[in-house]
Amino acid sequence: MTRVRRGTVRELLQAGEDEAAALGAPGRPFMSYSQLRRQIEGHRDVLRRCGIGPQDRVAIVLPNGPEMAAAFLTVVSGATAAPLNPAYTETEFDFYLDDLGARAVLLRHGDTGPAAACARRRGLAIIDVVPAEGGPAGAFELHPRGEPAGPTADDREPEPDDVALLLHTSGTTSRPKLVPLSQANLCASAHNISTTLRLTSNDVALNVMPLFHIHGLMASLAASLAVGGCVVCTPGFD
Known part of the structure; x- marks a missing residue:
């Protein structure tokens, strides 16, 4: 097993053995590392056909669970991911999407709530995440709503210094501030x-933390996958 200390998330995901479990969820089959890697490659092609490449910012508005985890890994492997709290109001989404300079938004299939309304008003590409019925945890298809946002993006791979993740501070002292983290930052943090x-690769993490927050994304998800371990993603925690 090779640990990636300064590289890209796509390289980090090579740590797991092909048939080892990568993602899990209550009552669902595990997704293996080979299934996860194949899914990411296929979905990166969908994003490219929508004109989305490494320099483009994609907001992810999904409920907690394995699809959210897999969607984050997909976006961060080919673009800049910006996970947002699905409980935000339309006014809040308007602020965050504007501040991010988002080009597209990933939404759960059929979502017509505040995020969808804000994205439509702003003319952003909306891409539906459609869970695979009966499939392993985290399995889904990407279905763009409407026509592609632009010409097909080139197939350049993200580099270690490319921005991989954009998060906002809590804004307790002033308006929330945008914090960019590079591919290398994420790999170093996970390591x-x-x-x-x-x-180790024998460990299974139970993630109950929000996956629009750095702690859920890094301390649970990325750190476990960096050593070839498994992450069981719950829908939430009360």
């Missing part, structure tokens, strides 16, 4: 956390 926690 440091997995080393500190002494995670």
